[in-house]
Amino acid sequence: MFIREFFIVFPEGDVQEIKGRLPINSIVDINGNVLPLPLPTNRMIAFKVGKIKTDENKGGSETYHFLELLSAEELIEYT
Numbered sequence: 001m002f003i004r005e006f007f008i009v010f011p012e013g014d015v016q017e018i019k020g021r022l023p024i025n026s027i028v029d030i031n032g033n034v035l036p037l038p039l040p041t042n043r044m045i046a047f048k049v050g051k052i053k054t055d056e057n058k059g060g061s062e063t064y065h066f067l068e069l070l071s072a073e074e075l076i077e078y079t
Contacts, residue, residue, distance in 0.1 A: 003060035008032040042075035
């Protein structure tokens with residue numbers, strides 16, 4: 001049996017399991033859900049998937065999505 005696990009890694013190092021793989025450069029909320037564009041406002045907590053790393057072993061794989069916190073100024077281009 002091969003198990004695939006997916007995680008998001010917050011900028012401060014906390015790790016949280018999510019349901020599936022995220023595209024690189026996607027904008028996600030604090031739970032790892034992809035936010036639909038355009039965003040309703042730039043005054044929200046949002047992250048960008050900056051890097052993806054997959055570790056494979058005998059029984060499965062673990063995919064880590066490293067997040068970057070976006071500022072209100074950076075979010076303006078997505079509204």
